[in-house]
Amino acid sequence: MTQSPPRIGGQDVESWGDPEDPIVLLIGRPDALFGDWRRSVRALTEAGRHVLIAPAFDRADDPTGQLRRLLTDLPSRPALICAEASLPSVIPALQVTGAALASCLVISASDAPVQSPPDPAALDLPVRLMARDDGADTSEAEDALIGFLERHAPREALHYHAGSDPRTLRDALGCFATGVTVVTTLDEEGQPIGLTANSFSSVSLDPPLILFCLARSSANVERFRQAAHFAINVLHIGQQPTSGAFARPGDRFQDVAWEAWDTGAPILSGALASFECATDQIVEAGDHLVFIGRVTRARFEPRRDPLLYFRGKYRRLHFS
Ligand SMILES: Cc1cc2nc3c(=O)[nH]c(=O)nc-3n(C[C@H](O)[C@H](O)[C@H](O)COP(=O)(O)O)c2cc1C
Structure with missing residues (x-):
């Protein structure tokens, strides 16, 4: 399922799933994000997501600059998943133009308390805190994650027909900048x-x-x-x-x-x-x-x- 790592934005990036699917970018080592990361990555690809992993993110000299380069080089705006501990590098990369670079941000809560993490509420994109579930049954957390992605980074184009949900029409009109x-x-x-x-x-x-x-x-x-x-x-x-x-x-x-x-x-x-x-x-x-x-x-x-x-x-x- 995985291909040899391509270099995107100057980083080795592992690729899982169908490259035609919408991208979910895991920032940092995947085992720092999920209790059972292989299972979670499989759940994401089965839910129609193309998972990219940038495992060396936390070891980069300039992680904020590297992340911006990576996001700018991707063919479409990804959904991001990062560890709470990575927020000091991730949030500056998303400030000001975050919504142009990513569709949403999921933060995997740390086991250990993080010293005064920066507040992601100021970011101009949907943010969700995800409990890092180390238990055997992670399917509930995966369902919640996939539901969040469906809402904020929908896989399919949304359709409006005369008489149907006016909100969808508003959203379609809102695509005109x-x-x-x-x-x-x-x-x-x-x-x-x-x-x-x-x-x-x-x-x-x-x-x-x-x-x-x-x-x-x-x-x-x-x-x-x-x-x-x-x-x-x-x-x-x-x-x-x-x-x-x-x-x-x-x-x-x-x-x-x-x-x-x-x-x-x-x-x-x-x-x-x-x-x-x-x-x-x-x-x-x-x-x-x-x-x-x-x-x-x-x-x-x-x-x-x-x-x-x-x-x-x-x-x-x-x-x-
Ligand atoms: C970015 C933005 C664009 C808007 N465009 C319009 C518009 O084109 N036509 C309109 O009638 N109201 C538009 N509105 C809403 C009005 O500005 C808003 O309802 C305002 O309170 C109307 O004031 P009034 O009832 O005192 O005329 C827009 C609001 C925003 C924030």
């Missing part, structure tokens, strides 16, 4: 209003048209309908707090600097790009309204990175 914008206008009393929206799209260059979709449930729907103008502000990577503030109730303009151009619609200072628009069409579309705007003025900042949104989470550009 977007930027994040704050859409603004002035109400009838001249007060600034705005909300976070990722439904922004360019529509036409000639004439210059863009759109965003506003939920009918928005508290601001009538104000946007009445306004003759709106602005779309594309957020940069440092503006995640602004995105959060404009998606919550409260005084959204309290902590942001903004200016007015020709129409008064708030232009957020420092936004990656801003578009001032005259409302051109409002199209009724199910539970949303599509606002199409004719761009009258735009500005962009050429150097900064965008704030991204993908699968329900904020992301950053990641090239390496």
